Amino acid sequence: MQRILTGERTTGNLHIGHYFGSLQSRVALQDEYETFIILADMQVLYDHLEDEKGKAIRDNVYLALLDNLAAGLDPEKTTFFVQSEIPELAELAMFFSFLVSVGRAKRNPTVKAEMEQAGTSYEHMNLGFLCFPVSQAADILLPKANLVPVGEDQIPHIEQTREIARRFNTLFGETFPVPDYLVSDFPRLPGLDGKSKMSKSLNNVINLTDDEETVNRKIKKAYSGEGHALFTYGKLFGVEPDERMGAFKPALAESVNAFLEPIRARRRELEKEPGFLREILDKGRDRVREIGARTLAEVKDRMGMVY
Structure with a gap:
């Protein structure tokens, strides 16, 4: 092999x-x-x-x-x-x-x-x-x-x-x-700031450990101007683009949280040992x-x- x-x-x-x-x-x-x-x-x-x-x-x-x-x-x-x-x-x-x-x-x-x-x-x-x-x-x-x-x-x-x-x-x-x-x-993957790639040092990331509230807050505050990254995330998480960011952002946050929850659950079990x-x-x-x-x-x- x-x-x-x-x-x-x-x-x-x-x-x-x-x-x-x-x-x-x-x-x-x-x-x-x-x-x-x-x-x-x-x-x-x-x-x-x-x-x-x-x-x-x-x-x-x-x-x-x-x-x-x-x-x-x-x-x-x-x-x-x-x-x-x-x-x-x-x-x-x-x-x-x-x-x-x-x-x-x-x-x-x-x-x-x-x-x-x-x-x-x-x-x-x-x-x-x-x-x-x-x-x-x-x-x-x-x-x-x-x-x-x-x-x-x-x-x-x-x-x-x-x-x-x-x-x-x-x-x-x-x-x-x-x-x-x-x-x-x-x-x-582009970062939440819309300026560069996702990077811990630039504080523009969604961590695998982020809880639901943190994900919601980060996506709500994410840059949504010209060339923003959120539509890229939409492709990843199966959320169709919407011209009204007020509708798109909550739907994206919900999808990201649904993706992360099994990872969070496995981590909680591992942390016990x-x-x-x-x-x-x-x-x-x-x-x-x-x-x-x-x-x-x-x-x-x-x-x-x-x-």
Whole structure:
């Protein structure tokens, strides 16, 4: 069976943009592929290094895991693991870093876009920021994933992963699959502000955890001028456009709440057993470390390293 690797930076609760951009595909494909979900806590550090001295990062791992499970991922079919608990990832990323020039790293358009959003420059960004696409390549290739469901903004990272896999295979012999990517029908859901994509940092999201009252309030206040996003949401949730926003918004809110209620219910049940979450992560850590040890042994052997 072929493998999927996907996941997210653990920066808080997931929203409907995550659901339609990736979670929906994960749920649909978990019976067809051996699925690995990475909770990428180390990749949070490039712009959240001092968040409550790491406490928020730790808590957010569990929030992301809960959202994945509540959305329909089955822990019996899917392997969840925390990035910082797999030292083999850092070792593989170091080997890959020798295959990527500084110039190539700087040309990654997603790095450029996130750098601009963060208001920094190459001179002031930390090295981890510049190198995180290489780290992401290690995340994908350590378990030798064949397919990566992603949002549209992540495609440049997958292209860089494909380059790294090809270069390693050319230099040292066939070792890694060259992974494909899968983009959903709604890869870049617009935000409630009508100005940009849905993003937690821009506070323009509907979270999977939002209660009925919160959803109603957010949609009522959502931008509804020229080019607004609400009609896109109408297509997603089966609500026909109406020129009178006063009628459309309540109907949309009702439909969004109907969609979210089963997710909320599953989450409430999962929250009753917090120890179960740690068991899932322990099982995933052990499995990925076992796979990673085999991959690294093969990598070191082909490169002529001691192993």
